[in-house]
Amino acid sequence: MQLQYFLLIAAALFCIGIYGLITSRNAVRVLMSIELMLNAVNLNLMAFSNYLDADEIKGQVFTIFVITIAAAEAAVGLAIVLAIYRNRDTVDMEQFNLLKW
Amino acid sequence: MNLAEGVQIVSFGILAVMMLGSAFGVVLLGNVVYSAFLLAGVFISMSGLYLLLNADFVAAAQILIYVGAVNVLILFAIMLVNKRQDFVMVPRIWIRQVATALVCVGIFALLGTMVVTTPWAIVTTMPVGDASIVKIGLHFFSDFLLPFELASMLLLMALIGAVVLARREFLPEATLEPGDADALTLPERPRELLTTGRSDSTIQ
């Protein structure tokens, strides 16, 4: 087992996340893509923690913080999606154009 | 307590395929409900990978928080906002998708090259393994005390804020005068709502 395998699939997951972030039209799916990116980062941290920092495992601590904050971010994000859905009756990103980009 | 090498590689392969496959499903499938369930697949296979990395506590936390909380939250959100609606086609959207895909492949190539060429300073000490939870606890209450406490403020604020935003305001209809219809909006008048009108007409 090698560190590089884990890092490579983390990089792949990160890029899938970026793809979903840019192309998704459903706001909820954009939030899911962000969760994918955060998971990729977590995998990176865990891999480094196991192979490079096996004594202190600070990477595992870091990952727990990331998980915590990702949960808070998801809650806030979905609250905002709910609020916008009530007013606009859609979650299509292409329709959110009251403000110019 | 490491598993035998062969078993590790096989399970790594299965988990990696599962995870990447579900991740592609999350971003590519048309129905967002399938995406949400596949997201749970990503989280679960991720937790398996954590087990391979000798991190049992984080693997459990991953299942509990991501699958148990975040994913359920996302499913609730889909239930609340899922109107069966086909998104209006935007012309030439495939150009954007292909371009994005190319950029993402480029980023992956860059990151992959970086991962492969960098000589990581791998240590050979035995991983702490089962003692990891003790170690994590020690970290939380010594050198990571500050972010640990700050995270509690963050969670409190996220809780209050999410409730404020997601709660429905029950305005008493009887006392609502015509001028009060926009009582809860910004004091500025909207600039022009031409775009809203157009988008509304395309939905219905």
Add this chain to the structure above:
Amino acid sequence: MDFATLAAQLNAGTIVPEGIVIVTILLVIVGDLIVGRSVSARWTPYLAIGGLLLAVLALYQRWDSTSPISFFGEFNADNLSVVFRGIIALSAAGTILMSIRYVEQSGTSLAEFLTILLTAVLGGMFLAGSDELVSVYVSLETLSISSYLLTGYTKRDPRSNEAALKYLLIGASSSAIFLYGASLLYGLSGGETRLSAISAGIATAGLDQSIGLVIALVFAIAGIAFKIAAVPFHQWTPDVYEGSPTPVVAFLSVGSKAAGFALAIRLLVTAFPLVTEQWQFVMTALAILSMVLGNVVALAQTSMKRLLAYSSIGQAGFIMIGLVIGTDAGYASMVFYLMIYLFMNLGAFTCIILFTLRTGTDQISEYSGLYQKDPLLTLALSICLLSLGGIPPLAGFFGKLYLFWAGWQAGAYPLVLLGLVTSVISIYYYIRVVKMMVVKEPQEMSDSVKNYPAIRWDLQGMRPLQVGLVMTLVATTIAGILSNPLFTLANNSVTQTPMLQAAQKPAVQVSKDETVRLPIAL
């Protein structure tokens, strides 16, 4: 390790100001729960302002502290962080002054608004002193998540929802990218998370010119540039500024931006000394783009909030000049400009809020002829805008002068010349607004101004607005002429900060030593 030694090692005295803010937050929440919304609106804002001012006082006492490092290296309360934390706390105090009436008018509750705003301040203050990747990330997210919530606070308004959604999606993705960079730093340094240990770890591993470090740098800069709204990470700025409640915009443009600059200085100087040339190159490019795009696009704006959005992008470009030259004078001029920017930008936003509350619009054309109806507002807005443009006797002029002088001293001639040209452009669009307010004949008055309500300061929440207006006006006017204390403060904050002193000219030698030493080691 028993409890007493642990407590002694923590050196928790350094975060007393933040502790005061936390106590204030809890008092506001609990007080609001006990006495109810309508009663609490009368005293919670003043309690919050009191708490913030107390925190600033506590910061003042911690100036020049002998042992700034606390929480096992998590937090570094050096003088630079003290100044930045002070700026953030003061910007929030100013924001609260202007938000009381505004939040009242938008029909939302004030106590929750204050809670979220104070938590944002807390995040910003911790961010200014964080010296370790985990606490950088947690405090950055505390600031960001509270900002998303504040942006969407008027939830009945579709524009506010939309601004919050855009801000959240762009912000969360940029923080994910930042985090990927942070994870690379953790790996490259062989398991270090303290910023100062990271560069040492990377140098020991012999990775100081590796592609991984450059990728980590680019990803980290993406996260920082989002916070300070530098082009090309600025796309959220105009929309968020236009759609969110105006007091929130005031905080985002001053407090959140100051926190971003504090993070930029600490992260780039401490964690990336091995690639100083690269980060200075990238930040120079961002500074040029921000100055040009911010100031040129601002010319075409019709909404006052959007105008200030683009102007704030341009201002961020000016401030980055101080960052990229990397001298003592450069950092000091950044701090000095941010202090002045605090007063003049808050003043401008106070004026916009006042105008909005009285007329219900923020179109620039609606301001025409305002002088005949409301001389005080016209005077204050004119002074603040002219100061933002850098007209001589006002504070903004001295701020810009110091920035450009520092740049010139350091030999960054093209950057300074570009700064001069773009600030001349910026004067044009600021003057346009001033001209519209002052020189229009009575018959050219806009409809809003014609129907201007009688000026009343005795309504609830108007008095604080008046206080804020007068205070920022006075500060913007005299901070230029009597700028010496601020100037000394900015200089001392830089010269007495060990981190920056270590990174000065000897840094070049250190990196040379490394390159000399490494081949021998190999």
